[in-house]
Structures are given as C-alpha cells and as structure tokens.
Amino acid sequence: MEESINLYELTFSEKDRYVIITNAYPHEDQLYRNGFIHRRVKAYLDEGLKVDVFVLHPAYKKAEKYTYEDVPVYRGTEQHLRIFLNHKIHKKALIHFVNPKMVQAIKETNSDLPIITWIHGFETEAWHRRWFNFLESPESLRKILEMSDDYYVSQLSFMNWFYQTTELDTTFVHISKWFKEHIAECDARAESKNSIIIPNVIDDNLFTFIEKPAEMRTKVLSIRPYASRKYANDLSVKAVLELSKRPYFDKLEFAFYGDGKLFDQTVEPIRDFENVTIHKGFLSQEKIAALHKKYGIFLCPTRLDSQGVSMCEAMSSGLVPISTDITAIPEFVKHDVSGLLTKPESPTDIADAIERLYYNSDVFLRVSKQASQSIREKCAVDVVIKRELEIIKG
Incomplete structure (x- = not known):
C-alpha cells in the first residue's frame, strides 16, 4: 500500500545506491506496468545492488512510497524527483522511457550523475511508425496529426540533443541493432554516442525448456x-x-x-x-x-x-x-x-x-x-x- 511521504525528510542508512527513473512500475493494483523493468531490478537485487525506483508521472500529485516485492518505489512529479535527487546518495541514474523532465531534473540537481538510458521504442519514434493505429476513424487520424506537430516534434528534438550532448555523462542501451539504426537514430536524426546493444532479459529460470512431444x-x-x-x-x-x-x-x-x-x-x-x-x-x-x-x-x-x-x-x-x-x-x-x-x-x-x-x-x-x-x-x-x-x- 502506498503512503504519502515528505521527501525532504527522507533518510538513507546506506550509500552506493542506484536510482531507476521510469514512467510506470508494477503495483498491487497495476501488475503489468513495465514488468520487464521489475524483472531487471529483482535480478540486480539478487546481485547485491541497492536500488530505488522513482516513477515520474504527472498523475501523482503527492509524493508517495510503496514497496513491491521488496523493491522500494517512490512516485511523484518532476518537482518531487528534484527533491529526491538532491539527497545525492545515488551513484548512477538508470532511465527507462526517457523524457525531457527526467533529464532536466538531473541537470538541475546533480549534473555530474552518470546516466544509463535504455531505449525501448515509442520515446524515440516518429508518429508515422505506428500508422496502423490511426486507421479506425477520421478522429483518431486527426488527433495523431495534431500530436505530430507538438508532442512528437518536441520529443524527437529532445532525443536529437540527448544523443549528442556532452553536458551529461550518458550511456545508451539499445535492445536491438535494427531498432537502433533504423528507428531510434534515424527518427532523431542523430547517432547515439557511447551506446551498446543489450536485449531485454528473459527469465529462463521461469520459462524453462521441457522437450515437446x-x-x-x-x-x-x-x-x-x-x-x-x-x-x-x-x-x-x-x-x-x-x-x-x-x-x-x-x-x-x-x-x-x-x-x-x-x-x-x-x-x-x-x-x-x-x-x-x-x-x-x-x-x-x-x-x-x-x-x-x-x-x-x-x-x-x-x-x-x-x-x-x-x-x-x-x-x-x-x-x-x-x-x-x-x-x-x-x-x-x-x-x-x-x-x-x-x-x-x-x-x-x-x-x-x-x-x-x-x-x-x-x-x-x-x-x-x-x-x-x-x-x-x-x-x-x-x-x-x-x-x-x-x-x-x-
């Protein structure tokens, strides 16, 4: 169960922590929110990493904290994220589904904080990549065309800057070579410096092989x-x-x-x-x-x-x-x-x-x-x- 918290009064007994910043995370009422990130976090914990998760979303007007399967999860607005990062107890920020507000919060509070950013999909795609979603009605097509003049332009402009900037110490993780070269960098019109390709993890301990008849x-x-x-x-x-x-x-x-x-x-x-x-x-x-x-x-x-x-x-x-x-x-x-x-x-x-x-x-x-x-x-x-x-x- 989540609880409202005062981020200014937070205390951490341990240093050498890592913060994962994302747009959604599993909760007892929302089991399917970025479950693949949670599987990573559980594996990190098993390897001894100390991890905090911060969910940045405008829907969370109050700073809250809850625990999901032993993972401490904080959530709130951009201002709450700034307060959280101001504790300066994290060694690195690990970002999934990056947006300008996440990066701006780091720039304003701890610009020396190394960042690792996973590039998954829609955060770096031009609107037309998902043309097939907008054929249901003239209204849905009209709506996405309106967004193409605003949201997609600003997000891709941000990604163009983020891939190339020397203001921050950033490593990019792409989950496939095709997506990196044909979508992520193509749509942002910039090569992602300091990048690596690592696919999403599959829990082979859960999805075990038994020979099929x-x-x-x-x-x-x-x-x-x-x-x-x-x-x-x-x-x-x-x-x-x-x-x-x-x-x-x-x-x-x-x-x-x-x-x-x-x-x-x-x-x-x-x-x-x-x-x-x-x-x-x-x-x-x-x-x-x-x-x-x-x-x-x-x-x-x-x-x-x-x-x-x-x-x-x-x-x-x-x-x-x-x-x-x-x-x-x-x-x-x-x-x-x-x-x-x-x-x-x-x-x-x-x-x-x-x-x-x-x-x-x-x-x-x-x-x-x-x-x-x-x-x-x-x-x-x-x-x-x-x-x-x-x-x-x-």
Whole structure:
C-alpha cells in the first residue's frame, strides 16, 4: 500500500545506491506496468545492488512510497524527483522511457550523475511508425496529426540533443541493432554516442525448456496485448479463418489470451469454432509459463517490434514461434532454425507455416529445441544481467 511521504525528510542508512527513473512500475493494483523493468531490478537485487525506483508521472500529485516485492518505489512529479535527487546518495541514474523532465531534473540537481538510458521504442519514434493505429476513424487520424506537430516534434528534438550532448555523462542501451539504426537514430536524426546493444532479459529460470512431444505441433497459443494494431492479432485471426478451409483444421487446437480495446472485435470472427478457445484478461508470468507447457506453437505476427519479449519467453519454453520477417524480429528468430518467419501482412503465409509444422513433426521437434537454445544464448538472465551490471558498475 502506498503512503504519502515528505521527501525532504527522507533518510538513507546506506550509500552506493542506484536510482531507476521510469514512467510506470508494477503495483498491487497495476501488475503489468513495465514488468520487464521489475524483472531487471529483482535480478540486480539478487546481485547485491541497492536500488530505488522513482516513477515520474504527472498523475501523482503527492509524493508517495510503496514497496513491491521488496523493491522500494517512490512516485511523484518532476518537482518531487528534484527533491529526491538532491539527497545525492545515488551513484548512477538508470532511465527507462526517457523524457525531457527526467533529464532536466538531473541537470538541475546533480549534473555530474552518470546516466544509463535504455531505449525501448515509442520515446524515440516518429508518429508515422505506428500508422496502423490511426486507421479506425477520421478522429483518431486527426488527433495523431495534431500530436505530430507538438508532442512528437518536441520529443524527437529532445532525443536529437540527448544523443549528442556532452553536458551529461550518458550511456545508451539499445535492445536491438535494427531498432537502433533504423528507428531510434534515424527518427532523431542523430547517432547515439557511447551506446551498446543489450536485449531485454528473459527469465529462463521461469520459462524453462521441457522437450515437446510431436503431438504438441497441433496446439497453437497466442498471448498478446490488444491495445495496438502493432501486435497484428488480426492477422492471427485471419490465419485461423484460412486454416478452417483446410482438411486437417479440426485436428488443430487454438487458444487466444489477451485484453485491450481491440480484443472483442478482433477475435469475434473465430468465436464459434469448437477448436478455438478465447480468454479475455491478463495473465501473471507464472500462468504464462504454465501455459507454455501445454502448447507447441506460439503465434506472434507483428507490424513493429524492437525485440518481441513475449515471443522470446515462449522460445525459452520451447514453443516454435511463428512471427513476421520484419523490423527487429530476425535478430531473435532465424527462419527455419529457431522459428518460422512469414511475409508481412500475409495470413496465408502464417497458415502455411502452421501447415508445414503439422505435416513435418521433425521440423517442429528440431526448431523447438533450437528456439530455446538460441534465445537463452542471447537473452538469459545470466547473459543479460552480467552485461548490464558491467556497465552499471563500470
């Protein structure tokens, strides 16, 4: 439970602390807010790092503190962040989803504080990268065009400065080479100095590999958000409709899990199929890992991804991912080696990939093992956290 606090009166019994500044963090009432950051923090704590989290958001008018799974979390406005940083007990600031207010607070209170900034996605993208989200109505298109003259221009102007400035000691962490070169630096029109590529961590201790029997090639799982068209859930649904025309369709089993404003309308066309189950709602990481044990194929087409974390988690569990040969996905899935990649905007290609696995159990078994092995080599806790700690402590 959160409590209102007086930041001026805060006392810290230990020095050598690190502060993580972000725009959202899990809470008992909001379990899915940047959960991937929390997984990092837990791993840092396991390695002996002392970490505080500060959530900067205008919705928190009062300074508050709560504890989530042993992690101390503070939240408030930009002014509260300034007061917090003025204690000057942190060795470095670790930023996720950076915005000008976070950096301004550091400049005004402790400009010598080294900064490590993770670049994830929308904070460094031009508006047109997500064109597919604005086709629902003239109103949504009008709104984003208005924002393109204000929010996106100012944010990208800030990123242009931030990537290049010598006023601050900053290291940038990009989660994929494709995203760094083709989106982050391209849209900001600047090269990010002092940068490194480290993917998001996958909890391979939770998403464990158990060898799949050949029969699981008929069991297809989709666990996706439905808040944006970037996840291409409509293509998954159309692939099921395409497969329904093929003679072996009733031998397949599909499960769709997720939630968001697009959920009901997206899955409506496949609700009446007896071999399709639909589950509206979000799942804990533990429940997702348990579901992975019951299925063999993970359906995850996309229109824009800087990594595809849920896909990587499924790969760690040994599911064969069927995704799209687009954006950063090929950095994490090699076609016909650790997964199957399909053409963009092609439900038929997705259906053909499922058909290939149905008729070729040897391909399914081979790719299942290689998917788990390859993603662990890239994204396992030991691999990623070791690299992150090297730059955090360095």
